[in-house]
Amino acid sequence: MMIIAGKSGVMTRFIMSLAILLVLAGPARAGCDRARALYDQALAAQGEARARLLQGSVDQCPTYEGYYELGKARYRAGELVRAQEAFREAFRLAAGPKAATRVLANLGQAYEAEGRLLEAVDSYKVALKTIRSLGAQADRLEGALKKVELKVIRAGLSPRQISRALRFRGFQAEPSLDLRILFEYDRARLTPEGREISGSLGRALTDPFFASKSFVLIGHTDKRGTDQYNQVLSERRAQAVAEFLGTGFQGVAGRLRTEGRGKRELLYSGETEEDHQLNRRVEVRVID
DSSP, X not given: OOOOOHHHHHXXXXXXXXXXXXXXXXXHHXXXXXXXXXXXXXXXXXXXXXXXXXXXXXXXXXXXXXXXXXXXXXXXXXXXXXXXXXXHXXXXXXXXXXXXXXXXXXXXXXXXXXXXXXXXXXHXXXXXXXXXXXXXXXXXXXXXXXXXXXXXXXXXXXXXXXHHHXXXXXXXXXXXXXXXXXXXXXXXOBOHHHHHXXXXXXXXXXXXXGTTOXXXXXXXXXXXXXXXXHHHHHHHHHHHHHHHHHHHSTTTGGGEEEEEOTTTTOSOOOOXXXXXXXXXXXEEEEEO
């Protein structure tokens, strides 16, 4: 067998590689051309026909637009699980934060419609943070998040639900959950209701699944008061929850650390008592 060497050999290998790529690119281009034609037909169709054409489009050539429209079509048809699958694919293909935010808002709606409220909160929250980072208005997203969070508060959270939420790796760096743990006014002492939800958290953290995990408790306040005062209060409240958990639940204390964010990471920009209540929270974040 002759081995081609030198500059001519390098050039020959380059030309051969380019030829192979061009051969392979031909069918791919044709597939994407067919996908675009199906996508255009889908936009003119309705109901199941629209969903069928969009599915054919993404099967031929996966695109953000195809999966995004497919998710909307599945959602309108009440096919919530399939809608979620399509939106997750659209998120994976999203080019930039604006496109990602649009998908997350729709995915939150699909989760909410299925009753998966904690997953809906996760999607809405990431979308809200993203759109705010772009300096854009977020009133609609803020309203959607508030509606779901109020549903969660009214329904309450069991240890099992907290455990499931802290296992769910959605679109944040680490799984996390906001808990509205009540304290006495202007103090870091837990109310009876605050001890109850902290107890549910403690039972969740003793789940064997979390035996090798660590957690950070992050205190947040509402916007009233000075930055310095709220920073100290948020730290004290996170520490109060950590002490409660460390005392009442064996093996948890050594896996906890605390932080305070004061009023730097408000979720809600309004001035109502409801907004203030929702901004006062202790965030639980899993550290692998």
